[in-house]
Amino acid sequence: MPAALVDLFVPCFVDQLFPETAMNMVKVLESVGCQVSYNPNQTCCGQPAYNAGYRQESQQVAEKFLNDFAGAPERYVVGPSASCVGMVRNHYGELLEGSKQCGEFPALQRRVFEFTEFLVGVLGVTSIAGAELAGKYTYHDSCSALRECHIREEPRQLLDSVAGLERLEMAETETCCGFGGTFAVKFEPISVAMAQQKVEHALATGAEYLISTDTSCLMHLDAYIRKEKLPLRTLHVADVLASGW
Structure with missing residues (x-):
């Protein structure tokens, strides 16, 4: 079975305050055979601006996210935060409505997963050897x-x-x-x-x-x-x- 291709989604919160959690996620993903890539240009999912009512600003961040994680259908986007994954999956459709990138979102939406749901739901992994x-x-x-x-x-x-x-x-x-x-x-x-x-x-x-x-x-x-x-x-x-x- 070929290795799952994973684009690492590291939320700004994790990047700035809990980088060891991101590194541990990589460690686990690689241990179950994933080929992990990281785009250093990625930033925020836009949730802080969105929750504060800054729609235009959060839309700009959403558009950047789509550019940062543009990829083939077989590439998964996996992050260690259900909060940020939920933002992308459930609110980008609304934010991008009417924008040039609106048509690109459904394909991305199908590829975005929280860390544990990816392991269990996509890979069928329910235990990590040696943990x-x-x-x-x-x-x-x-x-x-x-x-x-x-x-x-x-x-x-x-x-x-x-x-x-x-x-x-x-x-x-x-x-x-x-x-x-x-x-x-x-x-x-x-x-x-x-x-x-x-x-x-x-x-x-x-x-x-x-x-x-x-x-x-x-x-x-x-x-x-x-x-x-x-x-x-x-x-x-x-x-x-x-x-x-």
Whole structure:
């Protein structure tokens, strides 16, 4: 079977704050036989501008994204953020309506995947050889993964196959963590209260790790955890799958 051709989509958030997560994603993808490429000209998916109401600016970013990831149908675009993948997949059609590149979007839309859904849904991979992490974990369903990309079982399947790792589901796992990009800035008290509730649910399970597909959620939750000096560590799925080998 020929190697899957993957164009790496590294969101600006991951690139600037969590580059090790992107590198771990590459490590895992290559371990299952993917041929991974990276276009250094890529920037943002446009979600911050879009959520803030800057339609024209976000359309310009969307057009740039299409140029940066122009490719043949057999090339996949894979990213470690359900939030950014959801932006591209679900909102670019609206943004690009009436533009010169509107006709190019459907082909790209079919090629864009979040990391875990690509592994499980496209490649049929449900375990990573050598992945090992001792301890108990609980999983946070990000709003974007669950509601925009319909991802729920894929990350759990992969994590449950990691040697030494045991899953403990928390209460209200599908409830928002409170980040929401600029929501955390505009509505800080509400955002912090939502993070507190999520962390308390995670701690109640007895888990040592809080894992998710989205570094944005994890950053928000980790800030609360660190401030309160709580015994819980946040990890992205890619970081877990790349551990132990």
